[in-house]
Amino acid sequence: MSFTVCANSPSLFAIIDGNNFFVSCERVFNPSLNNKPVIVLSSNDGCAIARSNEAKALGIPMAAPLHSFSHLIKSHDVKILSCNFELYGDLSNRMMHILKTFTPDVEVYSIDEAFLNLSHLPAKDYTAFARSLYDTLLKCIGIPITIGMAQTKTLAKVANRIAKKHRMTNLILNTPEIINKALAATKIGDVWGIGRALEPKLKLHGIYTAYDMAQKDPRWARNKMTVAGERLVRELQGIACLPLNTEELDRQNIQVTRSFGVRLSEFDDIAEAISSHATRLGEQLRKRNLLTQTLSVFCKTSPFSKMSYYKGNGIVGFDAPTNDTRALIKGAIQALKQAYQAGHSFQSAGIHAMNLTKEGAVTQKQLFTETSHQKISLTKQQTQSKKLNQAIDAVNQRQGKNALFWASNGINPRYNVKQNQRSPRYTTKWDELLLVG
DNA sequence: TCTGGGGTCCTAGGACCC
DNA sequence: TCTGGGGTCCTAGGACCC
Numbered sequence: 001m002s003f004t005v006c007a008n009s010p011s012l013f014a015i016i017d018g019n020n021f022f023v024s025c026e027r028v029f030n031p032s033l034n035n036k037p038v039i040v041l042s043s044n045d046g047c048a049i050a051r052s053n054e055a056k057a058l059g060i061p062m063a064a065p066l067h068s069f070s071h072l073i074k075s076h077d078v079k080i081l082s083c084n085f086e087l088y089g090d091l092s093n094r095m096m097h098i099l100k101t102f103t104p105d106v107e108v109y110s111i112d113e114a115f116l117n118l119s120h121l122p123a124k125d126y127t128a129f130a131r132s133l134y135d136t137l138l139k140c141i142g143i144p145i146t147i148g149m150a151q152t153k154t155l156a157k158v159a160n161r162i163a164k165k166h167r168m169t170n171l172i173l174n175t176p177e178i179i180n181k182a183l184a185a186t187k188i189g190d191v192w193g194i195g196r197a198l199e200p201k202l203k204l205h206g207i208y209t210a211y212d213m214a215q216k217d218p219r220w221a222r223n224k225m226t227v228a229g230e231r232l233v234r235e236l237q238g239i240a241c242l243p244l245n246t247e248e249l250d251r252q253n254i255q256v257t258r259s260f261g262v263r264l265s266e267f268d269d270i271a272e273a274i275s276s277h278a279t280r281l282g283e284q285l286r287k288r289n290l291l292t293q294t295l296s297v298f299c300k301t302s303p304f305s306k307m308s309y310y311k312g313n314g315i316v317g318f319d320a321p322t323n324d325t326r327a328l329i330k331g332a333i334q335a336l337k338q339a340y341q342a343g344h345s346f347q348s349a350g351i352h353a354m355n356l357t358k359e360g361a362v363t364q365k366q367l368f369t370e371t372s373h374q375k376i377s378l379t380k381q382q383t384q385s386k387k388l389n390q391a392i393d394a395v396n397q398r399q400g401k402n403a404l405f406w407a408s409n410g411i412n413p414r415y416n417v418k419q420n421q422r423s424p425r426y427t428t429k430w431d432e433l434l435l436v437g
Numbered sequence: 438t439c440t441g442g443g444g445t446c447c448t449a450g451g452a453c454c455c
Numbered sequence: 456t457c458t459g460g461g462g463t464c465c466t467a468g469g470a471c472c473c
Contacts, residue, residue: 042441049441049473065440083441110444110473195471226447228471257442304440350442 009240010117012126014149015156016099016133018092019164021112021143022050025088026081028142029426029434037078041066044259044417045082082422090427094141102133107245115153117244123174130170146170150179153242154235157192158182158210183211183236193232198225210236250358251288256280257350260415263302264346270299271333272410277351278332279406282325283396285353286389289360291321292353295328297335302347314338321357324385325392329408349415400429 018024022040027033037054041047047065048055058076060069072078092111099106105117121129130147137145147170148160155173162182163171173179189199191210205224207213213221214236221229231241256277264270274297285292295318300311314335318327332351395404402409424432 044441045439047440063440067439070439085442113473193471197470225470228447252445253443255443259441302440348441 010105010119010244011151012118012121012149013151013153013156013240013244014116014118014130014147015109015153015160016114016116016145016147017160018095018112019144019146020050020052021092022083022088023052023055024143025091026084026423028091029087030423033079037072037076038081039078040081040083041421042083043419044261045080045420046259049083080421082419084423084425086425086428087423090425091141091143095137095143095145098137098140099133102129102136105244105246108248115156115244118149126172126174127170130172134169144169149173151238152235152240153244154192154232155179155182155238158186161186161190179238180211183214184209186210188213191232191236193228250290251356253352253354253356254281254284254288254290254292255350255352256284257348258415258417259348260346261418262414264414265342265344267336267340267342269410269414270340270346270349271336272408272413273349273415274299274332274336274351275329275406275408276410276413276415277349278328279325279409281351281353282323282328282389283393285323285356286393289358290356291323291359292328293318293321293355293357294353295331295335296352296354297332297339297350298352299336299339299346299349301344305345305347307345310341310344312339312341314340321355323359323389324382325389325406326385329406333408 023033023038026038026040033052035054036052037058037060038052039048039055039060040050042049045066047063048060048069049063051060051062055078058069058072058078060072060078066080069078073080088111095112096106096108096114099114099116103116103118103120107115109115118126118129126149130149133147134145137143146160146164146168148156148158148163149170149172150156150159151173159171159173159182162185163169173182186209188194188202188207188209189196191213194202201224202213207216213233216233218230218233218237221233223229225232234241258273258277260273264273278295281292294315296313296315298311298313301307301309303309314337316331316335318331322328335351336349392404396402424434426432426434
């Protein structure tokens with residue numbers, strides 16, 4: 001793998017992220033949650049995926065399963081919410097839109113984070129700019145943010161982390177003294193790019209903080225951690241290796257995975273879930289004008305169960321790349337037959353589309369396997385499928401998800417996830433608007 | 438009893454070719 | 456009996472992120 005240090009890279013990066021983002025989204029429409037411990041749960045109300053500062057102070061860890069802190073919920077009146085990604089996604093879009101009014105050089109990094117290039121600003125204006133960004137987002141969307149600024153993305157992440165810890169709205173690392181102090185105060189496991197597996201390995205080499213890592217020779221890091229290690233050391237040393245990616249790239253793969261509301265054993269029940277996942281997948285592919293050549297499907301038992309763990313996989317390929325829901329469902333069920341094994345208590349199932357291509361591009365396989373006559377008849381069929389899928393998408397867009405659905409998804413499906421505490425989708429559903437009495 | 442879901446990048450190793 | 460070496464492509468799996 002080739003390795004390059006970025007040429008013409010911004011001389012100052014900012015990372016902006018929404019504080020406890022999902023909790024903050026909920027608080028926008030429900031101020032009674034302010035100043036209280038609040039938790040947002042993962043799909044199926046499984047574990048904590050966002051915590052307010054008050055909930056963090058109670059010692060509820062990230063990704064902790066609900067049952068492991070149920071005693072705290074009662075004793076400290078912790079407010080519990082199911083996740084509402086439609087709401088979070090919409091507020092995220094609004095946040096990114098506002099950021100782009102400040103500068104066009106925005107990289108949307110995740111639902112709650114964006115990198116900005118601030119090189120165009122005079123040095124004396126950095127803090128005022130950050131303050132203005134904070135005030136605007138709080139006023140227009142109601143989401144508090146934290147801003148970290150430094151000469152590389154990795155250092156900006158360090159700045160952001162420290163700012164958050166000290167409840168500051170922004171922090172800039174702009175002198176060697178401040179940078180070294182910040183690095184020394186950052187545990188190696190808290191550095192962006194160092195995960196669970198690398199942390200203990202680095203400690204064996206006497207690296208406990210980001211400062212220790214920054215003292216290493218990049219060649220040493222490459223030897224121990226391959227190209228990512230070399231990049232990390234250089235970034236910590238202030239040499240930008242990660243560019244600002246302002247272009248939104250096409251997805252390389254799309255997956256739809258859900259755990260079931262209850263354990264399922266029968267093939268037909270799991271087939272209904274997979275059929276529903278294939279429907280969601282089709283919607284995603286069409287929204288992005290993508291086609292898939294290959295589908296893989298899995299079903300698995302719970303990894304936490306005392307019973308022996310089972311995961312089955314199945315894979316199907318299509319003659320021509322497709323995003324037609326009917327073809328996807330048919331292929332997915334075929335793949336599930338390979339993955340399924342009777343006698344297990346299944347906990348979740350998923351579908352994964354790979355080898356994605358842009359709609360309109362003809363593959364080499366099509367080019368050489370179809371006569372012109374076949375090509376014309378296929379095109380006609382594809383046109384009909386496209387119209388059908390478009391019509392269904394339009395109805396569901398207007399009338400709500402699943403207003404029209406495929407019978408194979410099940411009339412009263414047993415796979416439905418639990419979402420007992422979901423807030424209204426205030427900003428995207430007319431019948432769920434906030435009412436002021 | 439109860440433990441999420443959706444991504445990316447990188448490498449090693451096998452198959453295959455000349 | 457003696458049986459190369461270098462290249463590409465693909466896939467699985469591990470690591471990371473949010």
